[in-house]
Amino acid sequence: MAYKCGVCKKRVEFNAQNLGIRCPFCGSKIFYKERPTVAKTLKAE
């Protein structure tokens, strides 16, 4: 699963089984989930 590092902004991949995730580039533990590139249709309500 792809995440973006909250500190160095680099894209990192993690396995869901991993424990104690950490950025391999800067060592940060803050990550943002990347938005999927598919269109999303919603009802406006």
Added chain:
Amino acid sequence: MAAAAGASEVLGLKIEIRQVTPTACSFVVDGVHPYFVNALRRTLIAEVPKLAIDKVTFYDNTSALFDEILAHRIGLLPIPTDPSMLNMKGQVDAEGRPTLLVRYTLTKEGPCTVYSGDLEPEDKSYAIVDAKIPLVELLKDQRLILEAEAILGDGTQHAKWQVCQAVGYKYFPTATMDAKKMKPEAVKLAVERSPAGILSMDGSKLVILKPDEVNKADEAEKQLGDAFKIHYDDRKFLFTFETDGSLKAEDALLKAVDLLKERFVRFQEAAADI
């Protein structure tokens, strides 16, 4: 701002138009029961159809707002609706798609504020009524790309399809005065303690400047006792409403009356079969 005034009388029912602007209307109805005006009020609130955005497809949204919140905000935008197309509500083509469907696109990149006017319709006549309604603020490198589809609906389905707001009526107020019983000091106090512009003094006499709003001068009743009484006519009503701009007030009223009429005709036909 256009204004019109006039009166007409049919079968004892008298209507006097007080004010008509593109988004507001007020009129006096005389000679009817409260349930008649209440039926009109309810029809205006919930049953006059209009266009509103129903589906939003997001291709990218890196703004601070969730897709769902943005879709909700976009759905509430007022879209100009042609009164001659209101009968197309609920009509679908052979593929099951609504007969009247208006598409919009939006592409913006920050830093900027995204406004309702940034939604580009496929036909310019469907541009959002008020172009300065803020949707979301985009910071640097944030993007919003979406497509939206508007269809006809009415207020019974969702508030976004509600054409009229602040729909209401009040019993028409009248005041009776007995000048002989009025003391000048009490008249002065009555004028001072009533909302500005409704009552006035001509010498020591009390003058009503706004008869439609005399019900607000209840303080005058307290000051003047039996010499000044406010009454309410339960067969005469002051009716007011506003629209969100998607339909003109005049068109909304005519459509509501048509809907009521249609319903009574259907009721009459059903009753004839009993």
